[in-house]
Amino acid sequence: MxxxxxxxxxxxxxxxxxxxxxxxxxxxxxxxxxxxxxxxxxxxxxxxxxxxxxxxxxxxxxxxxxxxxxxxxxxxxxxxxxxxxxxxxxxxxxxxxxxxxxxxxxxxxxxxDLPAVVNEKELYDLACESVRDLYGEEGIVDPIPTTGGEDFSIFTEKKPGFFYWLGSGNPQKGCVNQWHSPNFKADTDCLIVGANVLAQSAVNYMLKYKK
CATH class of the missing domain: 3.30.70.360 (Alpha-Beta Plaits)
Known part of the structure; x- marks a missing residue:
C-alpha cells in the first residue's frame, strides 16, 4: 500500500x-x-x-x-x-x-513502507457474524477500499487477520470523522462498541475453531 x-x-x-x-x-x-x-x-x-x-x-x-x-x-x-x-x-x-x-x-x-491490509475471507465472515450478533445487520458497513496506510498490514503479512473499521463520527455531538483534519473529533462512545465487537469476535472464534 x-x-x-x-x-x-x-x-x-x-x-x-x-x-x-x-x-x-x-x-x-x-x-x-x-x-x-x-x-x-x-x-x-x-x-x-x-x-x-x-x-x-x-x-x-x-x-x-x-x-x-x-x-x-x-x-x-x-x-x-x-x-x-x-x-x-x-x-x-x-x-x-x-x-x-x-x-x-x-x-x-x-x-x-507499509503493504496493503489483506483480510482473510473466513475471518471476514466471522467478523460480520460477530457484529450481527450484537448490533444486527444494520451494524455492518462495508467501506470502499482506501489507499490510506495502516500498520496492521504488518501483522496480516505474517498471520491471517481481519481489520475492523470503527465508526467514530457523530454529527449530533459535533464529532467529525475526517482524517488528517484539525476538526477531527471522535465520539468516545464508539470505544464501547469496539470493545464489545472484539470480545464477541474472540468468543465466536473460540467456538468455531477451538472445539
Missing part, C-alpha cells in the same frame, strides 16, 4: 534574467510532476489501482535566481503486491527521462 519517495532534480543555477545560461530545475520539476501522473493512466492496467502524489516541493531562495536543484517528496499507494514491487523502477525511469529532456538530472530515492 504505502510507499515513500524522495525526488531530486539537479540543474545549473544562474540569474533569472539570463535563463539561457542555466538549466532550470524548477521548469523540469513542473514537467516531472505532470509526467508521473501518466504512470497510473499509461503504465498500469486500467483495472489495477495506484496513487502517485507529490507532498512537498523545495527549491530556490530568491525571486531572481534560478536554483541548482529542487527536492520533492511524495507517496505511492497500491493494492497488489506485483504493482507495489515494480513501481520503483517505473517511477525512477519516468523521472530520469523527463529530467533529461530538460537537460537536468533526476534522482529517485525509494523506500518501501
Amino acid at each position: 504505502g510507499l515513500w519517495q524522495r525526488l531530486i532534480l539537479y540543474g545549473k543555477g544562474g540569474h533569472g534574467g539570463i535563463p539561457q545560461k542555466t538549466i532550470d530545475p524548477i521548469v523540469a520539476t513542473s514537467a516531472v510532476i505532470q509526467g508521473i501522473q501518466t504512470i497510473v493512466s499509461r503504465n498500469l492496467s486500467p483495472i489495477d489501482s495506484a496513487v502517485v502524489s507529490i507532498g512537498t516541493i523545495e527549491g530556490g531562495t530568491a525571486n531572481n535566481v534560478i536554483c541548482e536543484h529542487v527536492h520533492m517528496s511524495g507517496t505511492v499507494r497500491t493494492f497488489s503486491k506485483e504493482t507495489r514491487e515494480k513501481m520503483p523502477e517505473i517511477l525512477s525511469q519516468k523521472v530520469e527521462d523527463i529530467a533529461r529532456g530538460y537537460g537536468a538530472i533526476g534522482k529517485v530515492t525509494y523506500r518501501f
Whole structure:
C-alpha cells in the first residue's frame, strides 16, 4: 500500500534574467510532476489501482535566481503486491527521462513502507457474524477500499487477520470523522462498541475453531 519517495532534480543555477545560461530545475520539476501522473493512466492496467502524489516541493531562495536543484517528496499507494514491487523502477525511469529532456538530472530515492491490509475471507465472515450478533445487520458497513496506510498490514503479512473499521463520527455531538483534519473529533462512545465487537469476535472464534 504505502510507499515513500524522495525526488531530486539537479540543474545549473544562474540569474533569472539570463535563463539561457542555466538549466532550470524548477521548469523540469513542473514537467516531472505532470509526467508521473501518466504512470497510473499509461503504465498500469486500467483495472489495477495506484496513487502517485507529490507532498512537498523545495527549491530556490530568491525571486531572481534560478536554483541548482529542487527536492520533492511524495507517496505511492497500491493494492497488489506485483504493482507495489515494480513501481520503483517505473517511477525512477519516468523521472530520469523527463529530467533529461530538460537537460537536468533526476534522482529517485525509494523506500518501501507499509503493504496493503489483506483480510482473510473466513475471518471476514466471522467478523460480520460477530457484529450481527450484537448490533444486527444494520451494524455492518462495508467501506470502499482506501489507499490510506495502516500498520496492521504488518501483522496480516505474517498471520491471517481481519481489520475492523470503527465508526467514530457523530454529527449530533459535533464529532467529525475526517482524517488528517484539525476538526477531527471522535465520539468516545464508539470505544464501547469496539470493545464489545472484539470480545464477541474472540468468543465466536473460540467456538468455531477451538472445539
